[in-house]
Each structure stands twice: as C-alpha cells, then as structure tokens.
Amino acid sequence: MGYYYGYHRTSTKKQHLDRGIDEIEQFCRNRGIHLEKIFTDQQSGMNFDRPRYIVLRNDILRPGDTLIVTEVDRLGRNKKETLNELQYYADRGIRVMILEIPTTLQDLTGLQDNMAAMVLDTINHMLIEIYATIAQAEFEKREKRQREGIQKKKDRGEWADYGRPKAMDFEKFKEEYKRVQEKEIQPFALMRELGLSQSTFYRYKKQYEAEIEEGI
Incomplete structure (x- = not known):
C-alpha cells in the first residue's frame, strides 16, 4: 500500500494557501486516509518549474502512492503540460485524486467489471481534459485583461x-x-x-x- 501526499498552489504570495490545505486535510480525515504531507508553491501554474512540486514529483512520489489536489488548475494551468504530467503519473502507477472531479476519487481497482472500469477511466480523462481546457482559458483571459489594463495606463501616462x-x-x-x-x-x-x-x-x-x- 502506498503513501498519500497533497499538493496545493497559489499564483502569488498574496493569495492564501489555507483553503486548499484545509480542503485536502478535511477530505483525508473524512476518508480515514493518513496524509503524509502537503507540498505547496506560490508560483504561476503555466509551467511545472516549481521548487516544492519538483521535490514531490522527482524525489517523493513512488509507484503505488497517491497525489491529492483540490482542482486541476492547482496542479497546472497549461493544458498540454498538465495532461502530460497526469500521464507521467499514470505510467508510473501513481494515482492522482482531484477533489473537484468526484469520479477520480473512486478506486478503479475495486471494480470487478473491467468494462465499467474502462468507462469510468474514460470519463475521468474526458473531465480532466475539459477542466484543464477551462483552466488555461481562464488564465489566458486574465492575462489578456492585464495586458489591456497596462496598455491603458501607459496611454494615460500612468505607467512608468x-x-x-x-x-x-x-x-x-x-x-x-x-x-x-x-x-x-x-x-x-x-x-x-x-x-x-x-x-x-x-x-x-x-x-x-x-x-x-x-x-x-
């Protein structure tokens, strides 16, 4: 039986990590899961070059372990890279539980019907891709608003x-x-x-x- 680890991320140090940490801890308490540790970063989610995430991914997680995140965008906001990361874990037998996607919380190994397991696995992949697409779209929309805001300030002479x-x-x-x-x-x-x-x-x-x- 593997170990359970949590991961949570915010984009800036002004944002609080508490909500995500509390959500993961509460989930584990309700399920009777022994949580080893929660790793956190306060950095953009558009790439995975984050110090604590790298330690968790490369040095801590092993086949049979489980990674718990609250939402897809807490793992990453770049759709392609996020899906690649999830495939990396799948290839190594590391389970990823995403609290906002309830179907990822169901243990497929407990299903006797192989067809049912395949269907649920397919649903998980579809939902994750949808959520990853939304996460990237929201990031790009926010970036666009920020660029437009900066340009307006420059046009008004308020940006130096x-x-x-x-x-x-x-x-x-x-x-x-x-x-x-x-x-x-x-x-x-x-x-x-x-x-x-x-x-x-x-x-x-x-x-x-x-x-x-x-x-x-």
Missing part, C-alpha cells in the same frame, strides 16, 4: 519605468523637491529618502523644471 507603477505621485514629488531648491537636502539624499530610482527621480525633476519654465 517599463511596466512598473509610478513610485509616487508627481504632486507629492514637487512638494518634496522644494526642499532641494531651498538647500535643505541634496538631490541624491532626497532620491534615497523617497525610494526612487535614478531614472524616475531625474524624469520627475525634468518634468518639474519644465513646469517652472512654463510658469505652471
């Missing part, structure tokens, strides 16, 4: 330094820069105090001086 948000409001900078004009502080010292990069500081400075010349 090659994609980074403005470090501070320009009106605030003008107030602070008056201290340089009044000899209270050196430019480099103010730049460090405000946490601005050199390029941003001097761009604001140039914009400020242009306004002064135009009498704004």
